[in-house]
Amino acid sequence: MMCSSKNLLLVALMSVLLIHLCSKSEASNFDCCLRYTEHVLHPKFIAGFTQQLANEACDINAVIFYTKKRLAVCADPKKKWVKKAVHILSHRVKKM
Amino acid sequence: MSGEATNFSTVFNFNEDYFGSGNISDYSFDDDTLLCSLQEVRKFSGLFVPTAYSLICVFGLLGNILVVVTFAFYKKAKSMTDVYLLNMAIADILFVLTLPFWAVSHATGEWIFSNALCKLMKGIYAVNFNCGMLLLACISMDRYIAIVQATKSFRLRSRTLAHRRMICLVVWVVSVLISSWTFVFNQKYSVQGSDVCEPRYHEGSDPIKWKLLMLGLQLLFGFFIPLVFMIFCYMFIVKTLVQAQNSKRHKAIRVIIAVVLVFLACQIPHNMVLLVTAVQLGRMNRSCHGQKLLGYSTNVTEVLAFLHCCLNPVLYAFIGQKFRSYFLKIVKDLWCVRRRQKAPGFSCSRLYSETFTSKQNSETVDNENASSFTM
Numbered sequence: 001m002m003c004s005s006k007n008l009l010l011v012a013l014m015s016v017l018l019i020h021l022c023s024k025s026e027a028s029n030f031d032c033c034l035r036y037t038e039h040v041l042h043p044k045f046i047a048g049f050t051q052q053l054a055n056e057a058c059d060i061n062a063v064i065f066y067t068k069k070r071l072a073v074c075a076d077p078k079k080k081w082v083k084k085a086v087h088i089l090s091h092r093v094k095k096m
Numbered sequence: 097m098s099g100e101a102t103n104f105s106t107v108f109n110f111n112e113d114y115f116g117s118g119n120i121s122d123y124s125f126d127d128d129t130l131l132c133s134l135q136e137v138r139k140f141s142g143l144f145v146p147t148a149y150s151l152i153c154v155f156g157l158l159g160n161i162l163v164v165v166t167f168a169f170y171k172k173a174k175s176m177t178d179v180y181l182l183n184m185a186i187a188d189i190l191f192v193l194t195l196p197f198w199a200v201s202h203a204t205g206e207w208i209f210s211n212a213l214c215k216l217m218k219g220i221y222a223v224n225f226n227c228g229m230l231l232l233a234c235i236s237m238d239r240y241i242a243i244v245q246a247t248k249s250f251r252l253r254s255r256t257l258a259h260r261r262m263i264c265l266v267v268w269v270v271s272v273l274i275s276s277w278t279f280v281f282n283q284k285y286s287v288q289g290s291d292v293c294e295p296r297y298h299e300g301s302d303p304i305k306w307k308l309l310m311l312g313l314q315l316l317f318g319f320f321i322p323l324v325f326m327i328f329c330y331m332f333i334v335k336t337l338v339q340a341q342n343s344k345r346h347k348a349i350r351v352i353i354a355v356v357l358v359f360l361a362c363q364i365p366h367n368m369v370l371l372v373t374a375v376q377l378g379r380m381n382r383s384c385h386g387q388k389l390l391g392y393s394t395n396v397t398e399v400l401a402f403l404h405c406c407l408n409p410v411l412y413a414f415i416g417q418k419f420r421s422y423f424l425k426i427v428k429d430l431w432c433v434r435r436r437q438k439a440p441g442f443s444c445s446r447l448y449s450e451t452f453t454s455k456q457n458s459e460t461v462d463n464e465n466a467s468s469f470t471m
Binding site: 030031037059072 | 125126128129130131132133134135137138141202205285287288292294296297298299301303304306307377378380381382383384387391395
């Protein structure tokens with residue numbers, strides 16, 4: 001019986017070994033994209049863009065297009081038109 | 097890529113057709129496909145969280161420093177529970193000392209400190225929170241051994257007590273080692289233009305899986321394992337106490353119920369929110385309204401969960417008669433020191449002898465098994 005209690009204590013200590021990834025997450029109050037738009041945005045309406053990475057604070061990959069009407073539209077980075085728009089926009093930046 | 101760039105005009109022309117001639121004003125964007133702004137949540141947490149954290153910091157420091165002072169000057173740690181209590185108080189002190197940094201981070205809406213401080217604070221935060229949770233499980237174990245295994249426990253308890261330095265060292269070293277992940281992943285980086293102190297995973301790996309793993313382990317070790325230990329140990333303790341003919345058993349049972357209820361009341365809401373967060377992670381059907389609600393509830397329930405470390409000294413230490421008498425002694429001694437400074441020659445000997453006898457009384461109470469509750 002003494003042995004089993006000791007084992008229990010050991011289990012308690014061993015279990016900590018497994019906590020290794022257990023980091024308390026701070027309350028995250030970040031602006032994130034949750035879904036992608038179904039519309040195709042013409043680059044002439046887009047003022048700029050930023051990227052949202054899933055490995056950071058938000059959980060999906062997204063391209064955020066800032067329109068000239070100051071809307072932040074979430075787009076799927078895998079979509080063809082998004083890639084093209086990003087390409088055009090980054091070229092526009094280079095030209096300036 | 098470079099080919100496309102050289103033929104930029106053709107690409108652009110192609111794109112002109114590709115994108116169509118839709119006017120942006122024609123689009124009625126679904127709100128949930130726009131960037132979900134948690135500005136209102138930040139506004140709320142910018143006021144609420146710093147206030148709550150300051151209070152938790154002050155009361156947490158007060159209570160836990162009192163516990164440490166009591167052990168340092170008035171009472172030798174005699175049982176494993178005492179040793180765990182002392183360690184828990186130290187862990188709680190370190191934990192609440194990180195709260196001012198998070199309070200500033202909430203108040204300003206970004207991490208204004210350095211990257212090194214980000215890693216350090218997240219690390220201390222994780223080490224001590226987990227250490228506290230582990231010690232709660234240890235305390236329930238020690239009480240279980242003392243009460244349920246009373247007949248066999250004497251030798252075991254004295255043996256574990258002999259190794260107390262070793263056991264505590266193991267608890268701390270393990271807590272630090274396992275938090276090395278927090279040091280690795282947390283860093284300062286920019287999200288939508290403001291600096292944050294958050295975990296950032298490797299780009300190639302599936303980040304959702306990492307995040308789920310983290311949340312899952314946090315739920316498991318920060319809540320379910322201590323819960324299982326507490327339920328298991330205290331259930332058998334209550335069963336034993338109900339059968340026992342100890343006059344103090346009713347108080348002991350009440351203390352146990354208080355300990356378990358406070359744990360549940362503080363930890364369940366926060367862990368439920370974590371569960372919802374885990375379930376929703378990476379899903380495409382989330383609404384911005386839902387995320388705002390989740391943001392509010394995360395902030396509020398986190399405060400409730402952290403409140404636990406202010407309540408630990410009350411629940412585990414000061415609920416006991418011994419501790420209360422030591423507490424009174426500390427107050428009297430402090431009062432004496434001040435009186436002596438004001439009026440030299442003032443004698444405190446009467447007070448000292450008085451507390452000495454009360455100490456003697458409490459020591460005899462200590463020998464009963466049920467008093468491993470520090471009652």
